[in-house]
Amino acid sequence: MARLDRLLANLGYGSRREVSALVAHRQVELDGVVIKDAGARIALTPDLSSRMTVTGRPLDPPAPLTLIMHKPLDVVCSHKEAGRSVYELLPMRWRARMPSLSTIGRLDKDTSGLLLITDDGEFLHRVISPRHHVAKRYVVTLDRPLDGTEVDTFADGALMLDSETTPLAPATLEILGERLARLTITEGRYHQVRRMFAAVGNHVTALHRDRIGALGLPDDLGPGDWRVLSPVEQGRIFA
Numbered sequence: 001m002a003r004l005d006r007l008l009a010n011l012g013y014g015s016r017r018e019v020s021a022l023v024a025h026r027q028v029e030l031d032g033v034v035i036k037d038a039g040a041r042i043a044l045t046p047d048l049s050s051r052m053t054v055t056g057r058p059l060d061p062p063a064p065l066t067l068i069m070h071k072p073l074d075v076v077c078s079h080k081e082a083g084r085s086v087y088e089l090l091p092m093r094w095r096a097r098m099p100s101l102s103t104i105g106r107l108d109k110d111t112s113g114l115l116l117i118t119d120d121g122e123f124l125h126r127v128i129s130p131r132h133h134v135a136k137r138y139v140v141t142l143d144r145p146l147d148g149t150e151v152d153t154f155a156d157g158a159l160m161l162d163s164e165t166t167p168l169a170p171a172t173l174e175i176l177g178e179r180l181a182r183l184t185i186t187e188g189r190y191h192q193v194r195r196m197f198a199a200v201g202n203h204v205t206a207l208h209r210d211r212i213g214a215l216g217l218p219d220d221l222g223p224g225d226w227r228v229l230s231p232v233e234q235g236r237i238f239a
C-alpha cells in the first residue's frame with residue numbers, strides 16, 4: 001500500500017503539494033472513480049497502470065520498473081557525460097522518478113544495441129555481478145582481417161589488458177567473416193571489447209550488443225525504441 005500523494009510524487013508527477021492539487025482538481029481516477037483524498041492508501045497491484053488515470057492518461061508504471069532499449073549510436077549512458085543521454089529518450093517526467101532509473105552497465109557512445117534500464121537495485125546487481133556470469137554478446141566489426149588465433153587467445157583466460165592486474169575471464173569468439181565476429185563476455189570492464197581487440201593488434205570500427213543472457217534484442221525494437229521488460233524476459237537474462 002502507498003499513499004496516493006507519495007506514489008504520484010515518486011513517479012514524477014510533481015511535489016506532494018502539486019499532486020494534492022491534481023487530486024483536488026479531480027484529475028486522478030481509479031477504476032473510473034475520481035479519488036478525492038490525496039492521502040488515500042492505494043494497493044500497488046501489477047495492473048495499477050491500467051486501472052488508474054492521471055489527467056485522463058494511464059498512470060506511469062510504478063517501481064520496480066525495468067526497460068529494454070535499443071540504444072542508438074551517439075547517445076551516452078551517463079548523466080555526467082557530455083551529450084544527449086539515453087534518459088532523454090524516455091518521458092521527461094521519468095527523470096524525477098524515485099527510485100531513479102539507471103542503466104544496467106554502460107554502452108559507449110559509439111556502441112549500439114541492447115541496453116537495460118532499471119530502478120530495481122537488487123536486479124541491477126544480479127545482472128552486473130561477476131558472480132552470476134551473465135553473458136553479454138557483441139557483434140564486432142573490425143578494421144583488419146581476423147587471423148583466427150584470436151579465438152584461443154580470448155578463450156584461454158590469460159589475456160591481460162593494459163594497466164590491469166587480473167587476466168580476463170575466458171570469452172567466446174565466433175568468426176563470422178573476414179572482419180566480422182561475435183564475442184561473448186561475462187565481465188564488464190571499461191571499454192572491454194575494444195580493448196580486447198586492441199590487445200591482439202586490431203581495431204573495432206563498429207560495436208553492437210545483441211544479447212544479454214538468453215535475452216536477445218527484439219527485431220521490432222528499432223534504434224532509440226524502448227519498452228517495459230516483462231517478467232518472462234527478465235527471467236531469460238539468467239537462463
Ligand code: URA
Nearest residue numbers: 107108111191193194
Ligand atoms: N565493450 C566496449 O568496448 N564498449 C562497449 O560499449 C561495451 C563493451
